[in-house]
Amino acid sequence: MRAAPLLSRVRHFGSRMYERARHVTASVDKVVEAGVDIYGNVIRPLLHQVGNYDTRGVDHALVDGYNRYDQVRTGLEKFDRVLQR
Numbered sequence: 001m002r003a004a005p006l007l008s009r010v011r012h013f014g015s016r017m018y019e020r021a022r023h024v025t026a027s028v029d030k031v032v033e034a035g036v037d038i039y040g041n042v043i044r045p046l047l048h049q050v051g052n053y054d055t056r057g058v059d060h061a062l063v064d065g066y067n068r069y070d071q072v073r074t075g076l077e078k079f080d081r082v083l084q085r
Helices: 003-051 056-084
Strands: none
16 A cells, blocks of 8 residues: 555544544533532532531542543643644
8 A cells, every 4th residue: 555545544534533532522521510510519518408418528539539630631622732733
């Protein structure tokens, strides 16, 4: 196989993989944001209202996990901007 068609194929499949990865990360982002919203606006207030549960440990773990997710998301956004140039 000649180099030109091979490079064209690689470029085509690479761009398809890139678009799929962007779609998947956008879907994951929506799920994470929905989970944060549901916990913060529904579950946590209910736990405090119903049983006056101490949620500090859970809150700390969730905030720590969300901060790590945010670091990964920010890194991927920077990488995306580099690829878009």
